[in-house]
Amino acid sequence: MDFNLTEEHQLIRESVKEFCDRYVCPIADEVDQGPRFPAETIKKLAEQDLMGISYPVEYGGAGADYLSYVIVLEELSRACATTGFTVECHSLAGFPLLKFGTEEQKEKYLPPLCKGEMLGAFALTEPEAGTDTAAGTTTAVADGSEWVLNGSKIFISNAPVAGVFIVFAMSDKSRGTEGISAFIVPAGTPGLEVGKHQRKMGIRGSLTAEVFLKDCRVPKENLLGVEGQGGEIARMTIDGGRIGIAAQAVGIAQAALDESIKYSQERIQFGKPIGTFQAVQWMIANMATELQASRLLTYEAAWCYDQGMPFSSQAAMAKLFASETASRQTDRAIQIHGGIGYVKGSKVERLYRDAMITVIYNGTSETMRMAIAGGLLS
Secondary structure (H helix, E strand, O other), X not given: OOOOOOXXXXXXXXXXHHHHHHHHHHHHHHHHHOOOOOHHHHHHHHHOOOOOOOOOHHHOOOOOOHHHXXXXXXXXXXXXXXXXXXXXXXXXXHHHHHHHOOHHHHHXXXXXXXXXXXXXXXXXXXXXXXXXXXXXXOEEEEEOOEEEEEEEEEEEEOHHHEEEEEEEEEOOHHHHHHHEEEEEEEOOOOOEEEEEEOOOOOOOOOOEEEEEEEEEEEEHHHEEOOOOOHHHHHHHHHHHHHHHHHHHHHHHHHHHHHXXXXXXXXXXXXXXXXXXXXXXXXXXXXXXXXXXXXXHHHHHHHHHHHOOOOOHHHHHHHHHHHHHHHHHHHHHHXXXXXXXXXXXXXXXXXXXXXXXXXXXXXXXXXHHHHHHHHHHHO
């Protein structure tokens, strides 16, 4: 059993860390405080082939494995969770195209996505349909050579800047999740409207909005997969996305540990650094241990994905543990920093806000526990 990263993976980590030190970290506070979308960073990531790192070369990607993608997300999120999350949401549109798209669909949409010429958005969640996708009310009705979409979506990240949306709609409500179909909807399609950016507690620079579909017509060739396969497409994409969220949480937790170690060595109380006090040492020891466990769970899930093995339970475990670890890590980081950590604008205050969403989106911790238990008890 080998726990060492390959030389290629190590080089990817080092290059992305160097990239972050140069381009991402210097504007992370500005992105959060603005808040503003880091468009210049996304452009630079595309120039480094990082927007499509795990996609095949023939579609404009870098041809790396999924673990490489996870390492990229981890390092980006360590520097700026907004940036890591934007890349992760972008992939939620790309991966279903890669796995379920026709050759024509792949050739049309994947190259501009991989090259960062446009961003993707994954439009599944509705005001009354989160985890319960069967409760969705967005409809798709066949009309000659077109599908007509009507409904609304909520919490759609990248929506204001997306060039293409993967939209899920009920093509046969009577069949529940088996009646969901997925559609490729380019931005600018008549009847597709993006609402205002929703302000958030954390990852503030990422753009999230409602999406409205009113008699939105797309050609029949824009059906992704086959009719009724949308539930399967959504599940597969969400499972892979959970590994990505776990990687984001690992990056945030690593940043919290880094800041805590640095501060505990610099802050002097009672004539000595606070890192010499047992209470602080125990907090840092717990942080380091939980972080390593989170990283190994996340890498295992990515490895299973790369091997073509079942990875749903591994993804849920990684997402559950890593996200709750990030939440605890950032809480401990503020405790170590004391009053200064509670001040608006301090890095650990930003990390605390960014960490909280990881236990919610792409399935709450409670949903993860249900998924894990379901796999064990079925």
